Every structure is written in structure tokens, then in C-alpha cells.
Amino acid sequence: MHRVEIEKLTKFYGERQVLDQIDLSVSDHEVVCLIGASGSGKSTLLRCINGLTEFDEGSIRIDGVDIYDESFGRTGLYKKVGIVFQAYNLFPTMSVLGNITLAPIKVHGRPRAEAEAAAMKLLDLFGLGQYAKSYPEQLSGGQQQRVAIVRSLATEPEVLLLDEVTAALDPELIGEVLKIIHDLKQTGMTMVIVTHEMAFARDVADRVCFLDGGRIIEQGAPRELFSKPENPRTQKFLQRIIESGRLAALV
């Protein structure tokens, strides 16, 4: 069954076309990585899926229902689809626990005690329990990003969108965040991931899509796509990454 179905998605920023007739379906429990150069439309595509960015043409369905369908109500879509950003975007004036319980309490009306208990359970699960009372600026980048992931999980989404979640992190902090994403895959979470970490994409993805100029130029299982890319533009993109030394382990 398809969790996410994207059909002929097209978007312009003014005159510039950023998405060009994108078709993409994501099955239940599938992990799809979107790769491509900056400006290829990866992040825009991701933000269209949970309604953060509006698109001009095409449609997106979650579990077969259009994301602008009235049956979602005002908050239904945000409950089904969670997102984590590159810059964490935690609320600095709230504690870790406050950040995580905000949406469950204020948006979904769960009692505070229940929401806090659930949040503590999640924090403990990801080894963050001791930071519940801390404020974001007291934590390292890697810890903040892990908290941000927990925050997006607190509303029990069925699909998780990850938008370059390691791009703002120091190299030595990337590992702890990637590990969480691996753990999430084990639990069967459906994920769409925009990333520049090719080795990570190879390890975690069931399918990798290469975007260029607002189109999906090539897609396939990570082994095939990384070792035998067919499209010349994919070859060129991967060649550049290999030359920069970031994909040595792949070939």
C-alpha cells in the first residue's frame, strides 16, 4: 500500500520552475532518500508533502487522501506527517520536555501528565532522558537535533520527513543523529529523507531518487544507483562526490 503518492507535482518560485512534473510513491515502511545538488528541488518537494510549501499543479495523497482534503481538518495532516529541519528549530524559551509536549497538549488536547509521560518514554528510548529539563541552547547540536526528532515523533506520525538533518552539524556529531534514523527504520517508520550524506543514504535507503532541475532523473535501489548510475547527470553528480572524497567507501 502506498503511504505517500505524489503525482505530476509542479511548482514555480516566480519565473523559476523548481519542481517539474514529479511522480513519486512511497510504500508503507519504505525509506526513500532524495539526493541531488543544491537547488535541485529536494527540500521544496519535501515541504510540499506536509503542506508547509504550496505547489502550483499536481496532487499529493497520504493513505489515498489528498492532503488538502477537508477530512484532514486543520491539524490532521500535521499529525500524520512529521518533519525535522536542518537547523533543528527548537523553541529556545522552552525546556526539552516543553518542546516535545507542546503539540500533543495544545494541538491534540492530550492531558499534560499523559503527554509528559509519553515524552519521557521517548526521550529515554533515545538516551536523552537526562536532558528533559534542559533548554536547547544548553545542548550540543547533535543533542538538539535528536530532541527535534523526538519532538516530531511525539504526535505519532505515520510518515517522517527529514530535511538535511545533519547538514548543520559538526562531523563528529553526525553519527549520533544518523543512528537514531537507523533505529527508526528498524521500527518500520516510513521516511522521506533529503541528505548529502551518501554513505548514509546507501545504508538506510530502500530507494534513492536523484533530482536534477526539479525532476527525478533516476531512481533505484542504493547499490545499483551508486555503483551503476545510468543517467549521465547522475554519473557526473556522483563522480564529483567521489572526487571530493565523500563516497570512497561506495565503489
Next chain:
Amino acid sequence: MTRRPGKGRRKIALKDRLTPVLISLASVVVVFGSIAWFVGSAPQWPRIQLQFFSIEAMVEAAPGVARGFLVSLQIWLVSLVCIGIWALILAIFRAMSGPWFAPLRVFAIVYVDLFRGLPALLLVLLLGFGIPALNLPGLPREGLFWGGVALILSYSAYATEVYRSGIEAVHEGQSMAAKSLGLTQWQTLRYAILPQALRNVVPAMLNLVVALQKDVALLSVLGVRDAVREAQIYTARTFNYSSLVVAAILFLLATIPLARLTDHLQRKDRQRRLQGAL
């Protein structure tokens, strides 16, 4: 840091620290001392001293002026609270997006344009003399009340702009995160944006607080017996201006600590931001 604080090194450090302080002290004493000597030795000084700095007149005028200053402080505090709340409401009007909130946005914009563009004194005269003259039943008729309203109208326009700059300084990623969690526009403001915005605007707001403290004196034109009015009454009776100097000293005693506090908070705020950027 404190590995091996060798004795010789510490001595040098102490001397290095003291020298600039001593130079500053000495130059301050020399510059201001010579100014004082120059002024004090001028042939007109005794007359000036009698006119403005007569200890006798100051002591005589002090109780009245101090009583007036208490009135000034009360007006100041009450206006502050009203301005803080009213300007926040206007800033929220201004921040609401979406077609349904257009009337509120327009109201806030017109309000700020109007009251920021008018001299506070003009508003004080207009409301303080104009409205009581209407003799409308049910409305207060004291100059004190309407003068206070004029100050609130005027200063809330400035305060609204301060709040607005604080709201706009919050990174857009914050509202994006709030939206993706399903928060409404109001909840986003209430829980994510405003707490940060308020923290951002404290130093700028304190500047307004200091400015308002002085502008309370405008109400003296309405006959409100604040510090300035009390001082004028004494001057009119004795032709000695020392009472105004007493009032001036009281204002300075109140505003200078506030200014220092503002500086201190601004410095702390800058440090916090720099740390956040690391």
C-alpha cells in the same frame, strides 16, 4: 587558565591593570577640575549660584518638589503598564496574517503612523484641555487623566514598533516548526514567537521607559502638580530657580540607574546572541 600563576608575572599583570585606571582617573580630575575652577572663578558665578544653586532655596523647595515627583512617578508607572499592554495588543494585530485580520492590521498601521507623527505635547494639550472642555457626562474631567491618556496614546505607538521589530527578528524557522506541529497562528505567536520577541526587546523598551519618565513633565502644562509644576510654583513665588534644579536632580537620580541597567542588559543580550551563534 590558572596553571602556574608565577609571582613575577602576576605583579606585572597587576601593574598593567592599574596603570590605565590611574591615567583615566588623573585625566578626569584634571579636565573636570579645570572646568570647575574656570566656572567658579568667573565674575558672574556668585549670581548664578544664588539663582540656581542656592542651598537655602533648595531645602525650602524640596518637600514640595519631592511630593510632585511622587505624583510624576505614579503617572509614569501607571502609564508604563498601560503602554506595555496596549502596544503588545497592537503589535499582535500587526503580526496576524490572513485576509480576515486585515482590519486589525490596518488599524495598527494607521494608529502607529498617526500617533508617532504627532508631538506628545500637542496630544497632551489636545486631550488635556480639549476633552474636559466638552463637558461630556460620564467622562473624567481631570487634566491628569487625559494627560496620561495622551502619553499612553503617543508612547504605545513607539512601543508597538519596538515589539514588531522583536517579532520580526525571530527566525522564520520557528514559525515553520510551529506550523508543522499543527499550531494555529495564535498558538504560534503565543508559544513560539512572543516569548523570544519579548526577550529581544527588553533593552530597546527600557530606552522608552527612560524617555517616558521625562515626558511625564509635559503634564505640568495642564496644571498637574508634578515635580516640574511644584518647582515652577516655588520659582514664581521667590524668583529663584533652585527648585527646578532640585527637580532636575530627582529626575537624574531616577533615570541614570535605569540607563545603566539598560546598558547592562544590552551587553548581556549581545553576549547571549554571540553565544547562540557559536
